[in-house]
Amino acid sequence: MTVGNAGKRRPLPSLSQLRAFAAVAEHLHFRDAAAAIGMSQPALSGAVSALEDSLGVTLVERTTRRVLLSPAGERLAVRTRAVLAEVGALMEEAEAVRAPFTGALRLGVIPTVAPYLLPTVLRLVHDRYPALDLQVHEEQTASLLDGLAAGRLDLLLLAVPVGMPGVTEIPLFDEDFVLVTPLDHPLGGRAGIPREALKELNLLLLDEGHCLRDQALEICREAGREDAPVTTTAAGLSTLVQLVAGGLGCTLLPRTALKVETSRSNQLLTGSFAHPAPSRRIALAIRTGAARAAEYRQLAAALRSALRVLPVRVIEDDPYGQSPDAA
Secondary structure, X not given: OEEOOOOOEEOOOOHHHHHHHHHHHHHOOHHHHHHHHOOOHHHHHHHHHHHHHHHOOOOEEEOOOOEEEOHHHHHXXXXXHHHHHHHHHHHHHHHHHHOOOOEEEEEEEXXXXXXXXXXXXXXXXXXXXXXXXEXXXXXXXXXXXXXXXXXXXXXXXXXXXXXXXXXXXXXEEEEEEEEEEEOOOOOOOOOOEOHHHHHHOOEOEEOOOOHHHHHHHHHHHXXXXXXXXXXXXXXXXXXXXXXXXXXXXXXXXXHHHHHHHXXXXXXXXXXXXXXXXOEEEEEEEEEOOOOOHHHHHHHHHHHHHHHHHOOOEEOOOOOOOOOHHHO
16 A cells, blocks of 8 residues: 555555556557457456546546547656566566576567568477467567567567667578569569669569668668659568569569569569678567577577578677577
């Protein structure tokens, strides 16, 4: 029990109440918040009301059309998220102490990596860490980073650098980009394509929000292209490649995606760039200071060994000094 300024004894908030309020603060919608944390809407509303009674302040302003946080709610939402994050870290620490590579591991993966690397990741976990409950979430980079910071995700597999404080990157490999063209394109099937050729291409890109789109635009800028080559976009690489096969333009694909995406059509050719080819780096990302950091580094070492069969350049210089055999 706690005592307020007026001497009234108030009950301590429960974790359920804090989770309910944090969900409402995030979604600003009772139905969406309830669905997000697996609670019924009446139970969630009751939990928020009980928290308001416990704290002695109004946290949420309810109107017929929308939900708003009160000024007190805005302030206390920040502290609530911090409390829940610390509780999550406590549970994570306890789980790590009990036994490594056991329990749940919530892995976030970007869409331009998931279809091509997950078979290797899943096979490794199944064979080497059978007691690990791997839970996979495919989302765009911004959503993954938010999930990592909030404690919703434990580990990310994505392109780096992400440039976010509080995130530690454990590099796995580098992979080149290749140019995918229609059959009748003059660069189709060529080797040693200069980057400057990108200045004249009708380049098809993914929708906004995909890091691969940003990487392609950066490669174009490095090649001296001033304008953003965006006339047609797609939500995924499969659609993008089919647009190329239909003659709408060319695109850049990471090498790990090449076999899967180009095998669906005989109307495509692949060209490689002159050395050094444009490339991207794929890494695991964790919260800096994560309780299970040693496990994640061991997993990264094991992944490097397993990924050697793919058309990538594995990062041999592990900044954490972890060898594959350490896992």
